[in-house]
Amino acid sequence: MTSSYAAAAHASATGSLAVPPLLAALSQADRVLIAGAGGGFDVYAGLPLAVALWDRGARVHLANLSFTQLELLELDAWAGPDVAEVTAETRGPDDYFPERTLARWLAAHTLPATVFAFPKVGVQPLxxxxxxxxxxxxxxxIVLVDGGTDILLRGDEAGLGTPVEDITSLAAVAGLDVPVKLVTCLGFGIDAYHGVVHTQVLENLAALDRERGYLGALSIPGCSREAELYRDAVADAQAATPMRPSIVNGQIAAATRGGFGDVQFTRRTSGSTLFVNPLMAIYFTVELDKLAARCLYLDRIEHTHGMRQVATRIETFRDEITPRAPHAFPH
Known part of the structure; x- marks a missing residue:
């Protein structure tokens, strides 16, 4: 990977109004890895971007930090240390296996149908x-994708959401020598349920913008091929995983078809009032290395080997600081 390649990619990422910076940053990339940073169904949030890049002719590979019991997979499913190569034919749990569910959907739509799955490990093995x-x-x-926006938090916010998996992924990729490394988030507002204050998310994006690390916001048009395929994939996943459908992607999918307010689609959210809205269907993208440089505790988790270590070190960090005061939206 040459420095001239990286420089050209960075220059193109600055872009113009005519070309969204997210797509400009990937314009010279031929082999792209889109990976769900936070586990579960996060990889689905990268599907609209993957479709756009596939249609452009790029070779896109999908991966996900998995919540599936990967230890139940047969030996021939393992493609290397801590990575399973999941296809439509991979044997595994029947009740919850988002990576295989996605692989089967991709195969049915004649799209590249392998999804790499990572077990929950610490920074060094990941x-x-x-x-x-x-x-x-x-x-x-590499594009890390987060369903929600808590990966954008640096550590001193009022609430961090569910940071362990996201920040493990961020730290792992920050240490790689790859010309283009991005983080993109889909589902703005969803993490409020986990205590995230979204004015602080916006404050962080503004700080990254001052550092030329914010690549802007890109809305997924509801009538686009990307949105239609995404909604179909999410519906397929909900049917395949009826007891544990993705609350995050269900809301994003509803947003892409113009849903607003308390759009209920699963009994998992009964008793909660949802606020589905157009902001959920927007990719917010930042340069990964600049985001990592702003994380106040990234050095503490650098040498971890298990996610329990990561969780403990984040908790210790939080006990030592005074979070910055949150502010409500003024309008």
Whole structure:
């Protein structure tokens, strides 16, 4: 990976009004890895972007930090240390296996139908796994995708949401030498249920913008092929996982079809008042290294090998600081 390639990619990412910076940053990338940073169904939030890049002719690979019991997979499913290569035919749990559910949907739509799955490990083994895939697939761009926006929090906010998996992924990829590394978030507002104050998310984006690390917001048009395929994939996943459908992607999918307010689609949210709105269907994108540099506790989790270590070190950090005061939206 040459420095001239990285420089050209960075220059194109500054873009103009005519070309969204997210797509400009990936314009020279031929082999892109889109990976769900926070586990569960996060990889689904990267599907609209993947479809756009596939239609452009890029070779896009999908991956996900998995909540599935990957230890139940057969030996031939493992493609390397801490990475399973999941296809439509992979044997595994029947009740919850988002990566295989997505692989089956992709196969049914004649799209590249492999989803790499990572077990829940610490920064060092996860980085080794990413490095393995980068070398094997000759990746020249990595996009971490978060369903929600808590990956954008630096650590001193009023609430961090569910940071363990997101920040483990962020730290792992920050240590890789890849020309283009981005973080994109879909589902603005969803993390309020986990205590995230979204004025602080906006404050962080503004700070990244001052550092030339914010690549702007990109709305997914509801009538686009990308949105239609995404909604179909989310509906398929809900049917395949009726007891644990994705609350995050269900709300985003509703937003892409013009849903607003308390749009209920699963009994998992009964008793809660949802606020589905157009902001949920917008990609907010930042440069990964600049985001990582702003994380106040990234150095503390650098040498972790298990996610329990990550969780403990985040808790210790939080006990030592005074979070910055939240502010309500003024309008």
């Amino acid at each position: 980085r080794a796994t990413y490095h393995h895939l980068v070398e094997r697939l000759q990746i020249d761009a």
